[in-house]
Amino acid sequence: MVVLSAVALPLAFSSRLRLQVTASVGHGTQALYLAKAGVERVLADLGEGRESIQMLDDLRESELNPLHNVELGPGTYTLFAGYESNGDPSYGLIDECAKINVGTADQAVLAKLPGMSDTLASELVAQRGRTPFNDLNDLLLLERMSTELLFGEDANGNGVLDGNENDGSASWPQDNADGRLDPGLSAYLTAWSSSRNVTSTGGERVNINSASANDITKSVSGVSKEQAESIVEHRKKKKFANIVELLDVKIVKKVTQKSEDKNKSSDNKENTVTQTTDKNAFDENAFRKIADAVTTTDDKVRRGVVNLNTASEEVLACLPGISKTLAASIRQAREKREDGFQSVADLLDVEGVSTEILKQLCSHVSVRSDVFSLWSYGVTRSGNIYRCVHAVVDRTESVSRIRYWRELE
Numbered sequence: 001m002v003v004l005s006a007v008a009l010p011l012a013f014s015s016r017l018r019l020q021v022t023a024s025v026g027h028g029t030q031a032l033y034l035a036k037a038g039v040e041r042v043l044a045d046l047g048e049g050r051e052s053i054q055m056l057d058d059l060r061e062s063e064l065n066p067l068h069n070v071e072l073g074p075g076t077y078t079l080f081a082g083y084e085s086n087g088d089p090s091y092g093l094i095d096e097c098a099k100i101n102v103g104t105a106d107q108a109v110l111a112k113l114p115g116m117s118d119t120l121a122s123e124l125v126a127q128r129g130r131t132p133f134n135d136l137n138d139l140l141l142l143e144r145m146s147t148e149l150l151f152g153e154d155a156n157g158n159g160v161l162d163g164n165e166n167d168g169s170a171s172w173p174q175d176n177a178d179g180r181l182d183p184g185l186s187a188y189l190t191a192w193s194s195s196r197n198v199t200s201t202g203g204e205r206v207n208i209n210s211a212s213a214n215d216i217t218k219s220v221s222g223v224s225k226e227q228a229e230s231i232v233e234h235r236k237k238k239k240f241a242n243i244v245e246l247l248d249v250k251i252v253k254k255v256t257q258k259s260e261d262k263n264k265s266s267d268n269k270e271n272t273v274t275q276t277t278d279k280n281a282f283d284e285n286a287f288r289k290i291a292d293a294v295t296t297t298d299d300k301v302r303r304g305v306v307n308l309n310t311a312s313e314e315v316l317a318c319l320p321g322i323s324k325t326l327a328a329s330i331r332q333a334r335e336k337r338e339d340g341f342q343s344v345a346d347l348l349d350v351e352g353v354s355t356e357i358l359k360q361l362c363s364h365v366s367v368r369s370d371v372f373s374l375w376s377y378g379v380t381r382s383g384n385i386y387r388c389v390h391a392v393v394d395r396t397e398s399v400s401r402i403r404y405w406r407e408l409e
Helices: 002-048 107-111 118-130 136-141 147-151 213-219 225-237 243-248 284-293 324-336 344-349 355-364
Strands: 070-072 075-083 089-091 194-196 250-261 264-280 301-303 371-380 386-394 401-408
Touching (some): 002 386, 002 401, 107 118, 225 250, 243 284, 344 355
Antiparallel strands (some): 070 075, 075 371, 194 301, 371 386
16 A cells, blocks of 8 residues: 555645646646737727727727727737826737838938937948848947846836836846836837828829829829929929928929021011929918829839837937927827817927928838737636737738737737
């Protein structure tokens, strides 16, 4: 009996341990699929509302659209979107167009980011010229880029303030124990931002650098034949670098002149010539009406643009011609608008934004977004086990696609 007991007890313990491991694996799998369910919900929502997301509030949960502790089968899922300035958690999606794109941004723009130096910005631009960045982790290949600089206190990259990230110097990483997560440069950088080059209703824009006068008149409401012909004449001298240059277009008149025909002295030959006047083809009011309908490129997608309706003051202040004071004014102006900025021309309503500043900004900004990231956390009913999925969803095509996927325990 003693011998049998000595053999049976270890076997019983081993069997119990295996059962616990199996149960743990099963609960972990449940948690993972709960997290994946959150991603599937986002894919469905983005597909249905392709033109709806423009402002930060559109990305966050509401009473009618709860996004945390959403009940589903054996547990819940939560779409975590980081922390507010006061330290409170927020739930929903993260707009990648609210950040600076490491693959397209000018060196001068990158150098203005908090924590970024001119030398590091120069190294970044040189590196992407050799090898494109697929995600932010690729930035760690830079000699002067450290994990602490890139991800701050978020050592494990899960977007959550964990205990070891809020205990000062007690454990790695070093943090200030202020109860808030400092995500480092990753809060301002992205490798995926893009926006479709379409109107607010999803229609095609007219390229003023290539469209004929007739096409411009037919496709852009409010543009007269005379204005369209003036656009065509203007671009013969110089292509439009941005749509704000429409304010520089002068009205062109067609004038019929008579000249004597040497072969037929009794008749006069008529020639039609164009003359540029001193009158502008568009004033600011006329420009605002058509700004959303025109473009200067045939590109269907604009990569690397910053969404004026969602970008933080720190990101806005990095853009050409924008100071910290003007960035704050832009944020305050958009908050006063119920539907935010509807086109880049609306920036002219912001005190301090001149047409010259808008010309510098125009190719760098948008008022809509089409790439979003999310942190979906699946939690089992007991609350003891959770899994996280970090994904980037791109809806620039007819079907939303996942550009990045990472699973965390």
